[in-house]
Ligand SMILES: Nc1ncnc2c1ncn2[C@@H]1O[C@H](COP(=O)(O)OP(=O)(O)OP(=O)(O)O)[C@@H](O)[C@H]1O
């Protein structure tokens with residue numbers, strides 16, 4: 001098993017390694033809709049960047065621009081120093097896109113054989129099958145596969161040409177926990193082989209588990225960027241969950257409490273430091289129960305970052 | 316600006332010819348396998364012309380048409396009908412679905428040469444066209460008392476298969492404008508009336524004069540006349556006229572398909 005890289009190494013990669021792909025001052029409109037606004041975004045050699053954002057944030061649009069499947073209204077896109085539509089660039093990239101229908105009457109190994117043939121130096125088919133965990137189902141028709149297996153085939157098509165740079169647009173969408181972890185492991189293996197990967201996701205946990213660097217995108221603009229721990233550091237540190245008789249408003253007025261909300265029978269309290277608040281709570285309510293203290297995950301970081309100026313959390 | 320093009324190995328821009336050829340062959344092979352296993356395509360493409368031929372050419376057809384046995388005459392017209400179906404459905408239905416439902420985009424993101432995609436569909440359709448024509452010939456020879464020399468047979472097959480190209484181009488044009496799910500219905504709405512009006516179901520001489528005159532404007536009419544000329548029942552017009560019509564029609568369809576292609580590509584970068 002390959003462990004996630006230590007933070008220092010991640011930072012090094014993010015800043016020191018050469019840029020392999022770049023969006024420079026890119027805006028993309030679909031009619032009235034501004035899908036991307038003035039986005040600057042680099043992918044460095046050997047790093048795994050997660051592009052994190054809610055539905056409609058512009059993640060797929062960014063991926064399409066990198067793949068030359070969409071044209072920016074403003075700004076430039078360059079991949080390996082060239083135009084992404086050029087065949088010499090395309091043989092060095094691989095992509096996993098969201099697709100509504102894949103031809104169902106071809107076998108797994110046939111799909112892979114065909115896509116491998118497009119590349120000058122593809123991986124041996126047996127190796128592609130093994131990386132994507134498809135050996136046992138290689139002779140099945142695509143139409144007979146489960147959702148998770150289908151995702152793995154699309155993943156295999158992205159990597160079969162042994163490209164240097166991979167774009168994975170929501171690779172684990174619709175997968176159960178187990179299947180997601182399997183795919184994560186496979187993505188980590190790619191990075192361990194020295195590939196650069198851009199992955200989009202709404203799963204905050206996923207970005208945290210995989211990425212060297214997280215770029216948070218919201219309504220077409222990049223709102224935060226950094227290592228997972230840097231992103232987390234931008235918001236409150238701890239989350240306290242407890243069941244108490246105290247009024248929500250009373251708790252909110254306690255010093256050090258950043259935010260409180262009711263979650264079913266319990267209260268969820270966000271704060272920088274947990275201990276003084278817990279002490280205070282126990283002093284005021286001896287019947288306090290069910291105390292849980294967790295680090296604020298990316299979930300909280302993300303909610304805080306995507307908060308509109310007027311204080312409401314954006315969809 | 317320090318992009319990495321210099322630090323990372325650069326790869327050859329041009330593919331060697333051998334590699335290009337291998338891509339085209341694989342594309343055609345898998346397009347063929349895909350459609351062979353797709354019963355909606357393979358069975359109906361083969362079944363309808365064969366069934367019509369057996370019914371009207373062998374079971375019911377005891378007479379002669381224009382001095383030629385019905386079984387020989389209808390080989391030419393139902394082959395044309397079959398070739399047209401194999402070509403239209405082989406290109407338009409798949410293209411419309413793959414364009415509309417994201418698969419073509421996955422392929423375009425890969426380094427696949429775009430022309431290989433279309434060539435694969437055309438070659439696949441031609442294999443099915445050849446199969447339909449051969450089947451009808453086999454039925455005619457064994458059960459319909461049809462006699463044809465080897466060179467006549469080869470000429471008929473070659474004419475029909477080359478003559479399927481205009482319908483492949485027509486299919487590509489339709490594929491760029493039909494919806495992903497409605498494409499088969501759209502194709503049928505064009506294919507079936509066009510076949511009937513071109514005299515592929517009922518020989519033209521049994522149709523009213525107005526329709527006979529109108530048929531001259533329809534591409535399937537011209538292909539069927541070429542085929543009928545070979546089996547010995549043409550209307551004795553110049554073959555060149557027929558080919559000219561078919562070539563003109565192909566150019567028109569290619570223009571429309573190219574427009575659709577560029578409309579899609581225009582959204583791409585570069
Ligand atoms: N082809 C298109 N035509 C019109 N609008 C589009 C098109 N593609 C995307 N959009 C719009 O652009 C915005 C960004 O879309 P995009 O697909 O990039 O979001 P996303 O971050 O990938 O979302 P999701 O998480 O739902 O996949 C959305 O408002 C979307 O409605």
Ligand SMILES: [Mg+2]
Nearest residue numbers: 059060061169
């Ligand atoms: Mg998306």
